[in-house]
Amino acid sequence: MATLKDIAKELGVSVATVSYALTGRGSVSPAMRDKVLATVERLGYQPNRKAQAMRTGITRCIGLIIPDLTNPFFPQLAQKIEFEARAVGLSVFVVDCQNQAVHEEEGLNLMEQQQVDGVIWCPTGNRSTQRLARLRCPVVLVDRPLPGFDAVHSDYRAGGQLLAQHAIELGHRTVGLLSGPQETESARLRRAGFVEAAAGRLDIQWEEEVPFSSELSPAARQALAASKASLVVAANDLIAVGALDELRSLGKRVPEDVSLMGFDDIPWSALITPSLTTIRQPIAALAHEALSLLTAKMLDRNRPVSTRVVGVSLVERNSAIALNHG
Numbered sequence: 001m002a003t004l005k006d007i008a009k010e011l012g013v014s015v016a017t018v019s020y021a022l023t024g025r026g027s028v029s030p031a032m033r034d035k036v037l038a039t040v041e042r043l044g045y046q047p048n049r050k051a052q053a054m055r056t057g058i059t060r061c062i063g064l065i066i067p068d069l070t071n072p073f074f075p076q077l078a079q080k081i082e083f084e085a086r087a088v089g090l091s092v093f094v095v096d097c098q099n100q101a102v103h104e105e106e107g108l109n110l111m112e113q114q115q116v117d118g119v120i121w122c123p124t125g126n127r128s129t130q131r132l133a134r135l136r137c138p139v140v141l142v143d144r145p146l147p148g149f150d151a152v153h154s155d156y157r158a159g160g161q162l163l164a165q166h167a168i169e170l171g172h173r174t175v176g177l178l179s180g181p182q183e184t185e186s187a188r189l190r191r192a193g194f195v196e197a198a199a200g201r202l203d204i205q206w207e208e209e210v211p212f213s214s215e216l217s218p219a220a221r222q223a224l225a226a227s228k229a230s231l232v233v234a235a236n237d238l239i240a241v242g243a244l245d246e247l248r249s250l251g252k253r254v255p256e257d258v259s260l261m262g263f264d265d266i267p268w269s270a271l272i273t274p275s276l277t278t279i280r281q282p283i284a285a286l287a288h289e290a291l292s293l294l295t296a297k298m299l300d301r302n303r304p305v306s307t308r309v310v311g312v313s314l315v316e317r318n319s320a321i322a323l324n325h326g
Contacts, residue, residue, distance in 0.1 A: 080287030138297035160193025180235030214242035274318035
């Protein structure tokens with residue numbers, strides 16, 4: 001198996017130069033780094049991570065704590081983050097909390113045991129703040145921001161506004177709202193954006209707060225059964241999928257009897273019938289910004305806390321149609 005010395009000998013440079021190129025430390029030109037990486041791949045060099053960690057205190061491993069792998073949004077996000085991490089020589093240790101605070105606590109303990117260099121975290125709620133403060137490594141929140149922590153998230157408020165504006169353009173006047181859990185900032189901002197843009201133009205006839213899940217609460221199912229609204233807006237696509245299933249069981253056709261909109265643009269959104277009008281979150285951009293912010297924080301622990309917001313877009317499909325008011 002090739003060693004650092006073999007790489008250095010092949011290129012005619014010092015072992016230190018090869019090490020700097022691989023770790024991002026020291027002063028190495030982009031051209032030299034490219035040569036080192038090409039030679040590493042050609043000779044099949046594999047770093048001894050355990051020895052490096054013992055010598056430097058750096059594991060080259062980051063943690064990723066996500067709330068729910070059954071929600072298609074999060075496997076996509078995890079895949080993109082792993083891709084971005086691998087590109088800069090980092091491995092990723094993933095924990096699925098299954099939307100349970102106890103599993104989130106276990107995930108924190110695992111991160112400490114693994115001595116990860118940094119953590120990307122999508123919290124299950126505001127109660128995560130104390131757990132986050134316990135971590136001794138840099139932390140970047142993704143998708144669900146909390147005050148006082150570095151964060152990367154989509155422009156949820158703008159997404160809510162886009163849904164309301166589209167509803168108005170389609171001629172809808174009455175709406176039922178399936179709001180997400182209001183303890184999470186992302187759900188609050190989605191709702192706030194929609195309500196702001198709907199003011200004076202749309203009548204929100206009913207509203208139910210539900211988890212980010214396709215399993216609707218009894219109150220939500222009752223609201224759908226009694227609803228006379230021409231449009232139902234869901235806080236995310238999983239909720240919309242649950243609403244679609246419930247509406248069908250009630251004998252209500254989508255979109256002929258009631259239109260439906262979601263948020264996230266998970267893969268299912270384009271595959272279900274009818275395909276779902278929704279807000280697209282740019283998952284690749286979220287992953288890139290989260291990894292970029294974390295690595296910057298890993299290099300400089302004293303960086304001021306910052307938040308990066310990425311734009312969203314409306315995806316028009318078949319679940320929402322224009323109304324003819326005569």
